[in-house]
Amino acid sequence: MAEGQKTIEIEVLRYHPENDTEPHAQVFEIPFTDDMSVLQGVQYIKDHLDGSLSFRWSCRMAICGSCGMMINGVPSLSCQTFLRDYYPARVRVEALAHFPIERDLVVNMEGFIEKLESIQPYIIPREARTLSEGEYLQTPEQLGAYEQFSSCINCLLCYAACPQFGLNSRFVGPAALALLHRYNADSRDGGKAERMELVNSEDGVFNCTAVGYCSEVCPKHVDPANAVNQNKTNSAIDYFLRFLAPKGGAR
Amino acid sequence: MSKRRPYVRSMDGWWRRNPYFVEYMIHEGTALFVAAYAGILLAGLVRLAEGEAAWNAWLAALKNPWYVGFHLFALAALAYHSFTWFKIMPRTMPPVIVEGQRLPAWVITGGGLAAAVVASLILLGVVWGMVR
Amino acid sequence: MESYRADVVIVGGGGAGLRAAIAVAEADPELRIALVSKVYPMRSHTVAAEGGSAGVKQASDSLEYHFNDTVHGGDWLCEQDVVDYFVAHCSEELTQLEHWGCPWSRTPDGRVNVRAFGGMKIERTWFAADKTGFHMLHTLFQTSIKYPSIKRFDEHFCVDLLVDDGRVQGVVAIEIASGELLCIEGRAVVIATGGAGRVFRENTNGGVVTGDGMALAYRHGVPLRDMEFVQYHPTCMPGTGLLFTEACRGEGGFLVNKDGYRYLQDYGLGPAEEKPRNKFMELGPRDRLSQAFWYEQQKGRTIEGQYGSVVHLDLRHLGEAKLRERLPQIYELAEQFLGIDPARTPIPVRPAVHYTMGGILVDGRCASPLPGLYAAGECSSVGIHGANRLGSNSLSELLVFGKVSGVEAARFARSVAAGNSASLNRQAQAVERRVQGLKLGRGNERIAVLRKEMAQTMEDGCGIYRLAATMQQTCDKLEELKQRFRNLRLDDQSSVWNTEWLLAIELEYQLDVAQAMACSALERRESRGAHQRLDGFEQRDDVNFLKHSQAHYVAGGPPRIDYGSVRITRSQPGTRAYGAAGEQAEQERKASHG
């Protein structure tokens, strides 16, 4: 490091399944410039100080959703969190909360992928249409009804923010439910009844106690808490309606 | 054989880890006051059913400084409950679209709080009117 | 070693790979598909594409126009029959994506909206705000979940192809989570691993864009075509190289120099007008815009910044409301990474490497010369981009040729018998020994150092303007780096999530691809599209170089370069002009055709 170069300390929670029985902190000192992201900080560590540090990243521009970490205890995208906001204090970096740590900053997200697959995240057409008939008409208002919920980048920050997921990993959770809601709210889709089964289930929306932190940390303004809680209302209506109209409402 | 050994962290004391969660626990905690207050009302109702003497004893008990103290705390707790209830309301209710624009969160929260004030004043007025 | 038997193996879970997988599943639900990707599919770099995807939409537009824009834009180095197929299928594919749920931006009456893009005569770029690639990728990924025959191998890193009996019969991949190798057999293989922009220093690409698939095919004797053509995007963030989409200019943004002057009018792109006009000024093609920047810099009319010279992308006159609606991501990018409010302050930008026009040589049906091997997307050279890709043609390419590659691979898979598992397994074990050996390197070279030197020399030798001497230096340097690579030292010899090991493998891929680029560039003694020289070869030379370069892998040395012909059907090479000059040229062409 050059003489007079400003530096900052990054404390990383390390865990290596082949050597460690439990995670432990390790502190690195790296050169600091005020345009450096936390991701660039850990990249510096990997490139120059310790090649064995593992983490995920790719786009560097907050769109691929790979680089989520707990930064000073807050679930954040490391590529759009800047060291200058902490300097000169030490920054603490840890794998996303509530997920099993595979190694260092890498968590196991297979459970999330299974949830994503379980919500039928594709259009189940309300009415069939051939390609030669062209696009479905969808006004900007109809688009607006679901657009926000379609901008989820699967970064999992909301899961790391949600204590109910931490306490019960079977809970379908904020992002997957937001995506489910995105399809239900799409004017082209007719699959709502099929998806409600999961919403209504014991792993569904009623695990949420409206903590709301999921929406607070979401980098893409998806507001997953809103999707989850709107579906509590939907689910309750569905629940009571089946007594009134045994064939309609729910299955 | 795979060498994977995913490490699961404990959730113990999770609500102390983040100021956001501390606040959550506090607003959830207002439920204790709601329950206790409902209990006191329920006791009063039972006393009412038992007759005038019992009712008056219950009324007198309310003047006990312990009860007054409790109600002071309960007032604070319920007021905080009202505030947080409406604060999270924009997150919990379906979006309201007015002229193609989504109603901003502060309007919903503000509207809820205003409704609470109005409802409370009506309640006070009705009580006042009934006994006068 | 574990092994899995599929019918079609697809390497790459980006736009092209996913589209291919769905095509196979729809072509024949009986075929078992293995979709191998080193990152979860939604992390693929398609996610970063912002601006949009081209397809003729308006009544005033025509396939002929799209064809002409593409071929002229590519400086006539395009396979014209393939371009014809391409433009004819774009809109159908984009509509298909609409049926699958892609949230395209709409007009008030509910139809899909289109915007203007550089080098395109008519607005024909479909968009989903400024997150087009993101929405396309997630739509494809989520739709792919519908098909039970697609088995995904997420976070599996492909390290080699299995070739037996003269045809490709599978791949070997590392399961990243465990560090163990897996042999995936398949009767056909589609490579869809994306570009290689990461071999350069300043670039718009994600960390995963390391040219792996190109190197895999190349090492098995498939030539890499037109690798010298590397696109510099004119409007990128200084330092990081992050992209400010061309849609900024499509929506009406200006490029100005340090005097606030719209300098593009000095480079044959004028006249400057207030409203964006297709193929004029800021809506000229990328190669021309990046070249104009270079000249401004030579003339000292750029602004000196912390990370080199910049010009200004001025969006102020568009107003905050429009910027928030049409370019929300750009708005946030400027605010967060630069601390700039683009409605109030112009954004400093400079060119950075963005796209690799060249790639694995395939024919118009995505078939490579190696039987059973197909390629699609940015890793391939199917022949539509020529010497310069037009913005928004690439996303459409993923769909159109992703599908073609899937259909063709399915057809091929059904036409051949399953391979000899024992022999494939033996091969896979040899691959395992080689790859595991890399991990044990105990030399004294660090990955990061070699990577940095590679990126620097690529930038020096293969920049916007090129000279024989520096290109030669780059070729020599790459040879030196390949030697030093053998002397690598890894800090990490473990198995679980050993990303250092993966970085080493990627670096080796990158060195191969970089070499193909630099050597192809050195040999092309003319200027065409994105390949511009200043050492006596400033002009296009159709007599000697209206040809595709082909780099062939040579073990232990630089590649052998030879040339293939260009298929010209109806558009004879002409002057490639934009702005008023372009309009005039077009009129002359029309007149001469009677």
Add this chain to the structure above:
Amino acid sequence: MKPTLKRSNAPIFWALFGAGGMLSALIGPMLVFITGLAVPLGLLLPADTMSYAHVLAFARNWAGKAFILAVIALFLWHAAHRIFHSLHDVGVHAGTGAKLVCYGLALVGTVIAAWALLAVGF
């Protein structure tokens, strides 16, 4: 293929929780003020606001009965639901046990309130 999912019966409790939460948010603080502070301390309201006669008359009226039941029962269900979840939150995973205690008490309270409202007559 899809595992059959067990339907949650949470909507019943959630609906009661929500109704109680809304009611207590709207008028809870004022009620506490009236019954717990204003009347006992003789503030603001007439001294006989909660005299036996007044309250009895109110409790014998249909609307009055409904109001009293709504306040007591919904407040209890609201609180029971939150407390049940908070127990889970702080790691008391008593499961069915905690559920029985919380919702059981709310149910008992509701029944007592209903009984008392019948007992005061019409």
